[in-house]
Amino acid sequence: MKNTFDNIIGGTKDIADKVAQKAASAVNVSRSYVDRAQLRLKMNAKLEELGRLCYNMHKTGADESGSMKMVIKELKVLDAQLEMAEEASGKPKICAFCGNKNNADNIYCARCGERL
Numbered sequence: 001m002k003n004t005f006d007n008i009i010g011g012t013k014d015i016a017d018k019v020a021q022k023a024a025s026a027v028n029v030s031r032s033y034v035d036r037a038q039l040r041l042k043m044n045a046k047l048e049e050l051g052r053l054c055y056n057m058h059k060t061g062a063d064e065s066g067s068m069k070m071v072i073k074e075l076k077v078l079d080a081q082l083e084m085a086e087e088a089s090g091k092p093k094i095c096a097f098c099g100n101k102n103n104a105d106n107i108y109c110a111r112c113g114e115r116l
């Protein structure tokens with residue numbers, strides 16, 4: 001039983017290390033619009049997973065706190081990666097029509113479609 005637990009902890013540590021490595025390598029990579037969109041999709045998927053775990057915990061009383069902590073850890077890394085990618089992409093373009101903060105390489109506002 002203890003071995004199984006150690007394997008799980010070891011496994012999650014490996015995942016966390018790999019995610020941290022990816023975050024570090026992202027510093028030197030100027031990410032494209034598509035990369036940032038993919039990061040947002042990954043974040044949304046993780047947020048959905050977190051919501052599902054939370055819902056399941058309240059619905060069934062199962063202890064999901066370990067899984068939730070892991071997902072939050074992954075979310076923090078993705079959030080940091082996205083922040084770095086957005087900083088690397090340049091100064092955000094503020095929409096004159098609706099005030100939305102758009103990526104520097106956007107031609108149209110992501111919220112209202114106004115040409116930037």
Ligand SMILES: [Zn+2]
Nearest residue numbers: 095098109112
């Ligand atoms: Zn707008």
